[in-house]
Amino acid sequence: MSPNSPNVLHLQDVARRFPGRAAGAPPFTAVRNLSFAVGAGEFVSIVGPSGCGKSTLLNMIAGLDRPSEGTVSLHGIEVSGPNASVGFMLQKDLLLPWRTVLHNVEFGLEARNLPAAERRERAMRELSRCRMTEFADRYPYQISGGQRQRAALARTLAIDPDVVLLDEPFSALDAQTKLVLQKSFAGTIAMAGLTTLLITHDLSEAVAMSDRILVMSDGPGRIVEEIEVGLPNRDNPLERLGTPRATEIVKHLFHALHIDNRLDA
Ligand SMILES: Nc1ncnc2c1ncn2[C@@H]1O[C@H](COP(=O)(O)OP(=O)(O)O)[C@@H](O)[C@H]1O
Ligand SMILES: [Mg+2]
Incomplete structure (x- = not known):
């Protein structure tokens, strides 16, 4: 993101707690301390372990859910419900x-x-x-x-919309279809100049498609790292994947998410 591009989306100290599951149980914290901004036309991916609160985060941005603490704002206005300028797409x-x-x-x-x-x-x-x-x-x-x-x-x-939220849109597709769709979405999104937030489990996909990657911790999720991808050709994901920089980031994410220690998966 260039330093003077205006922020379209801004989260400040967002936390979301849900009621405890058993009677009398303390509230359950799904996400906490979430603060970040996304600039106009920027493409940001969010990666993190399953259950760390990625969908909870997207639901709050879409205005389908409200934070327990902190604020989510779009174009400087606090989100209080679904907004016509936000498009939301799910895996299903x-x-x-x-x-x-x-x-x-x-x-x-x-x-x-x-x-x-x-x-x-x-x-x-x-x-x-x-x-x-x-x-x-x-x-x-x-x-x-x-x-x-x-x-x-x-x-x-x-x-x-001017903002699109994509919650694992390719994760149910086979590997080849996924590559085709990544390219097709990347081209469409770049051409339309949309501000995009993509949630994905696929580390290569995050590198192939985005300008920046936010890494979330285990639940309660917070952002533990932010990576500038720094590669050209955002409209050509496959082209990006062949580069040494892409390999380096994927490897880095692999370690950051402790995937090598998750032998019980
Ligand atoms: N409406 C809800 N009520 C209670 N708990 C919820 C609700 N939505 C999500 N959670 C819990 O919050 C945590 C994060 O869920 P989610 O955001 O779906 O994770 P992710 O998308 O990263 O896999 C999970 O433990 C989930 O069970
Ligand atoms: Mg999810």
């Missing part, structure tokens, strides 16, 4: 099975009271951007997992 595509791809993409626009013709035009534009035009009239069961994720991205982008 959540496409409605009884609607075609096109009607799924239009779905998010229906709440906006747009004229039908404009809705259609915007949905078709996003499908084209995600290279899904030829599948517009298919139902979700008639397309592959990778195509479903592309349709889900088109639906996320149709609301015209």
Whole structure:
């Protein structure tokens, strides 16, 4: 991030506690001491052990959950609920099975009271951007997992967000489809200039796609390290992976996350 690019997203001392599971049990802290900022157009990945609070963090940014302490702000305004400028996409595509791809993409626009013709035009534009035009009239069961994720991205982008939150969007895909989708998402996101936060288990993916990587600790999650990737070609993840710098960062993350000590996984 260049030092003078404005922050789009800012978290200050965020903690989230949930009620204790058993009666009388103390509250359970999912995340704590979270402070970071993301600049306009920046692509930041978050890696961390399973259960460290990554999804909890994203839910608070999306306005689906509130911090117990601290503040989350977007464009300088505290987040108090879902925001139309934030697109959120999960591992599971959540496409409605009884609607075609096109009607799924239009779905998010229906709440906006747009004229039908404009809705259609915007949905078709996003499908084209995600290279899904030829599948517009298919139902979700008639397309592959990778195509479903592309349709889900088109639906996320149709609301015209300036921030996108991606919670492990490729983790259910096979290795080859994943590479294709990484490239396709990277190109679309770079072209649209979106500010992006990606949660991933895949260390290579974090290096291939982002400008910066935040490493979270075991739960209660906090940020223990921040890595500037410092590689060009953000729109070409595979190209990046062949570089010595990428190998070095992946190795570093591997140790930072103590993966070599997790022989019980
Ligand atoms: N709504 C909730 N109520 C109670 N506990 C929750 C809730 N959401 C998440 N947790 C707990 O918070 C911790 C972090 O969960 P999560 O954010 O899903 O982790 P991650 O996405 O890093 O795997 C887990 O122990 C989980 O069980
Ligand atoms: Mg999660």
